[in-house]
Amino acid sequence: MTTDSNDLALSFNSARFLQSSSKLSNCPPEAVVEVAFAGRSNAGKSSAINSITNNKKLARTSKTPGRTQLINFFSLSDPRVRLVDLPGYGYAKVSLSLKEEWGRHLDDYLQHRESLGGLVLIMDIRKPLTDFDRMLLDWSHTSVLPTLILLTKADKLKRGAAKNVYFQVKKELEAHSAIKGIILFSSLKKTGVSESRLALGSIVTDGLSA
Numbered sequence: 001m002t003t004d005s006n007d008l009a010l011s012f013n014s015a016r017f018l019q020s021s022s023k024l025s026n027c028p029p030e031a032v033v034e035v036a037f038a039g040r041s042n043a044g045k046s047s048a049i050n051s052i053t054n055n056k057k058l059a060r061t062s063k064t065p066g067r068t069q070l071i072n073f074f075s076l077s078d079p080r081v082r083l084v085d086l087p088g089y090g091y092a093k094v095s096l097s098l099k100e101e102w103g104r105h106l107d108d109y110l111q112h113r114e115s116l117g118g119l120v121l122i123m124d125i126r127k128p129l130t131d132f133d134r135m136l137l138d139w140s141h142t143s144v145l146p147t148l149i150l151l152t153k154a155d156k157l158k159r160g161a162a163k164n165v166y167f168q169v170k171k172e173l174e175a176h177s178a179i180k181g182i183i184l185f186s187s188l189k190k191t192g193v194s195e196s197r198l199a200l201g202s203i204v205t206d207g208l209s210a
């Protein structure tokens, strides 16, 4: 894979569903580089994957929080690279035991997946940097895991207000040396999609050559 934007676009467009896993031991054999999309439940993770891969039907989206309950793997035409849709965190309406189980699987994947080469943190631009987001960011900082931030649902704010959140988040995360970009994103308007593809491409390229 090269960083040529046409190649990358083609590669993301070629994403296919590979499998769902309920726990780490059911995950497909390790790839070379997996980039996982994480974030609060209902933040827009699955929609972001669909926008980036230009495939509305790839990852299931829903108005109801808690739609993605499994770890979903998508392969690209380059078999060494995968995108991973993680279950959202912070969904209050599931039972405590289910919540704990979810947390454990998420944790297990993040802590133990050898091929995890990058994290895309999806945050609703109207509710950025929740406690869990910060926990995840602290972890990706100490783990030196390349992290891309998408401030999604940017269409919900006026341009000026969206920019303000962008600068606020940027300032707060100044010290986080593994951040590879902060992007104003909208799955509805397709804002930030090509920028995200470029940033993802460079994370993937770095991961492949590491």
Ligand SMILES: Nc1nc2c(ncn2[C@@H]2O[C@H](COP(=O)(O)OP(=O)(O)OP(=O)(O)O)[C@@H](O)[C@H]2O)c(=O)[nH]1
Binding pocket: 039, 040, 041, 042, 043, 044, 045, 046, 047, 048, 060, 061, 062, 063, 064, 065, 066, 067, 068, 069, 087, 088, 089, 152, 153, 154, 155, 156, 185, 186, 187, 188, 189
């Ligand atoms: N206006 C707007 N709505 C969005 C955007 N992205 C997602 N949504 C909506 O937000 C809701 C949740 O989107 P999903 O992509 O399913 O969110 P998720 O983070 O995958 O949710 P879980 O799988 O439940 O954790 C859906 O109703 C989407 O249509 C966006 O950029 N703009």
Ligand SMILES: [Mg+2]
Binding pocket: 045, 046, 047, 060, 061, 067, 068, 085
């Ligand atoms: Mg989802």
